[in-house]
Amino acid sequence: MTARATGVPERLTALVQALRSHGIRIGTGETVDAGQAIEALGLADRERVREGLAAALLHSEGQRPVFDPVFDLYFPRGIGAPGALDGSGSGSSPGSVREFDRDDLRDRLAAALTANDQALLAQLAAEAVDGMGGYGTRPGSGGTGGKGGSDGWSSHQTLSKLRPETLLARILAGIREGTAEGEFADRLTADEIRRRIEGFRALVGAEARRRVAERRGADEIARRAIAPTADRVDFLIAGRAQLDELRRTVQPLARKLATRLAARRRRAARGHIDLRRTLRGSLSTGGIPMRPVLRRRRPARPELVLLCDVSGSVAGFANFTMLLVQALHDQFSKVRVFAFVNRVDEVTDLIARGTADPEGLGSRIISGAAVTGYHGSSDYGTSLGEFAERYADAVTPRSTVFVLGDARTNMSDPNVPALRTLASRARKVYWLNPERRAQWQTGDSAAGTYAELVEVYECRNAQQLSALIARLLPV
Numbered sequence: 001m002t003a004r005a006t007g008v009p010e011r012l013t014a015l016v017q018a019l020r021s022h023g024i025r026i027g028t029g030e031t032v033d034a035g036q037a038i039e040a041l042g043l044a045d046r047e048r049v050r051e052g053l054a055a056a057l058l059h060s061e062g063q064r065p066v067f068d069p070v071f072d073l074y075f076p077r078g079i080g081a082p083g084a085l086d087g088s089g090s091g092s093s094p095g096s097v098r099e100f101d102r103d104d105l106r107d108r109l110a111a112a113l114t115a116n117d118q119a120l121l122a123q124l125a126a127e128a129v130d131g132m133g134g135y136g137t138r139p140g141s142g143g144t145g146g147k148g149g150s151d152g153w154s155s156h157q158t159l160s161k162l163r164p165e166t167l168l169a170r171i172l173a174g175i176r177e178g179t180a181e182g183e184f185a186d187r188l189t190a191d192e193i194r195r196r197i198e199g200f201r202a203l204v205g206a207e208a209r210r211r212v213a214e215r216r217g218a219d220e221i222a223r224r225a226i227a228p229t230a231d232r233v234d235f236l237i238a239g240r241a242q243l244d245e246l247r248r249t250v251q252p253l254a255r256k257l258a259t260r261l262a263a264r265r266r267r268a269a270r271g272h273i274d275l276r277r278t279l280r281g282s283l284s285t286g287g288i289p290m291r292p293v294l295r296r297r298r299p300a301r302p303e304l305v306l307l308c309d310v311s312g313s314v315a316g317f318a319n320f321t322m323l324l325v326q327a328l329h330d331q332f333s334k335v336r337v338f339a340f341v342n343r344v345d346e347v348t349d350l351i352a353r354g355t356a357d358p359e360g361l362g363s364r365i366i367s368g369a370a371v372t373g374y375h376g377s378s379d380y381g382t383s384l385g386e387f388a389e390r391y392a393d394a395v396t397p398r399s400t401v402f403v404l405g406d407a408r409t410n411m412s413d414p415n416v417p418a419l420r421t422l423a424s425r426a427r428k429v430y431w432l433n434p435e436r437r438a439q440w441q442t443g444d445s446a447a448g449t450y451a452e453l454v455e456v457y458e459c460r461n462a463q464q465l466s467a468l469i470a471r472l473l474p475v
Contacts, residue, residue: 008038012053015074018222019057022066023232023463026057033057049075062230062245069226072206073218077122100131102161110167113196114174121196125203133158133208152215155201155208162204164197231462235317235434236406243316246462247323247358253466254327260470261331301333302427302474303398307387309405310371311341311378315362317434318404321465323358325402326351331473336394342379344387345369346394380407380446381415388418395425400474403431403454407440407447414446419453430472432459 016031037052050071058067105127112120133153171193172186213221230238230245238246277293306325308318322337329335339347347369351361365371373382395401401422407414423429433440433447437458441448447456457472459465 008043009035011074012038014219015053015070016057018070018074018219018226019067021223022070022226022228024058024063024066024229030057046075046077062249066226066229069206069209070222073209073213073222076210076213077126077207100127102132105131106162106164106167109162109164109200110170110174113164113167113193113200114171116196121200122203122207125200125207128158128162128204129153129155129207129211132161133204153208153211155205158204158208159201164200165194168193168197231466234460235320235462236313236460238316243320244359246320249462250320250323250327250358253462254324257324257466257470257473258328258331261328261473301331302400303334303396304332304336304473305394305399305401305426306335306337307344307383307401307403308337308339309341309378309380309383310339310362310365311376314378314404314406314434317459319358319362319365320462321402321404321432322347322351323361324465324469328469328473333398338387338391338394339365339369339371340378340383340387341372342375342377342382343371343373344383344390345371346391377410378405378408379412380405380409381413381418384415384418384422388421392425395422397425397427399426400472401426401429402472403429404434405431406433406435406445407431407450407456408444409446411444414449416449416453419450423454427474429454430468431456432465432468433457434460436460 012031012035016026016034020026034053034056037056038049041048041052043049050068053071054064054067058064105124108120109124109128112124133155135152135154135157168190172190175189176186209221209225212225227233230242231249233242272295274293274295278289278291281291281293282289304325306322308322309315310318318339325335325337335348336346337348337351338344347365350364350368419429431447431450431454433456435445435447435458439445440451440456450456457468459468
């Protein structure tokens with residue numbers, strides 16, 4: 001579906017489908033609300049349409065990083081010629097008005113950033129992509145990179161040549177002239193200019209995606225070029241901002257999972273048919289058991305034990321899971337958490353105190369717990385052996401144990417007997433591995449070996465984790 005071949009209803013439907021493909025749940029009623037919002041707001045003010053659709057379709061602010069670039073694809077500023085910023089599809093390319101001059105563009109960009117002129121910044125983003133973002137030449141077009149005959153458009157290439165971040169000093173110098181602001185005010189001004197520069201970089205990215213979408217189709221670009229929501233990003237490659245966003249979702253996710261667990265517990269309380277009481281009750285209906293009587297089960301709340309690898313990139317996965325389980329602690333009679341790199345230490349108290357400052361949890365565990373020995377690499381064999389020896393009392397027939405880690409032993413002994421001992425003592429042992437299943441048992445991975453003793457699950461992102469927690473946690 002190309003942008004120029006559809007009307008507003010088709011664009012809205014395609015927008016909703018693209019958002020659903022990125023894991024955002026949107027129902028028919030919400031889609032109808034979005035259509036009514038467009039009808040009420042009109043199309044004259046594009047940013048007002050953006051906010052109206054976001055209010056109708058989204059459930060949280062964390063979904064905006066996906067919504068905004070997808071909206072730009074299906075409701076672009078311009079269609080067809082690069083200079084058509086009014087959405088009419090007409091107008092000339094900025095490159096056709098004047099010969100492209102990088103220094104002149106930087107001068108105008110500095111002025112626009114100083115004035116925070118959003119309309120001019122959008123126009124300059126289009127000019128920058130047109131002049132510096134094109135690569136290759138389409139056969140028979142006669143064009144060159146940066147003109148209408150380009151094979152594609154690159155925001156990275158545009159920003160590398162334009163380097164808007166280097167304008168900060170020039171803009172600040174211009175602002176300081178004639179003012180007597182202090183150091184604190186200067187710092188606030190610098191932060192604001194950096195924010196505006198980041199906004200311009202986003203405009204360049206949106207413009208490059210728009211042009212590529214005109215050629216390849218908006219559906220393909222929405223599927224391939226839009227970053228997923230934080231809960232669908234692999235733990236092993238998640239950046240700091242994405243991990244921070246995940247930590248902010250711990251409490252809402254915990255409430256949702258607690259509701260599911262409580263419902264499962266209510267269903268589990270219904271036992272098998274009590275034959276004697278059922279037959280006694282059937283005497284009043286001529287011996288026909290019209291109302292079966294069930295034995296009532298009174299299951300005690302189970303105990304939960306977490307054994308977490310907190311080394312390297314696995315730490316983000318372990319920290320998020322520990323915070324989530326801590327938020328669910330009311331669902332269990334006892335929760336104990338242990339962390340390791342190549343030594344094991346209990347961190348239950350650190351996790352409980354860490355809910356007030358989740359961002360610093362990892363550093364507190366590394367500095368406050370004895371989890372490393374003579375080297376800083378993870379050693380599963382030594383850690384499993386130490387846990388089985390020092391903390392045998394933590395695991396009972398009522399305990400469900402979750403081991404969190406990639407099972408990469410750094411070529412050391414995986415210590416299978418220690419895991420076998422742990423599995424024999426516990427009610428159940430589950431291993432959650434943040435690596436793709438295709439990578440298991442490659443290199444120094446012992447995931448396949450451990451899978452012969454306990455159930456090992458792929459758990460690459462928060463979405464998979466929440467589904468596994470809801471399914472595997474005992475009731």
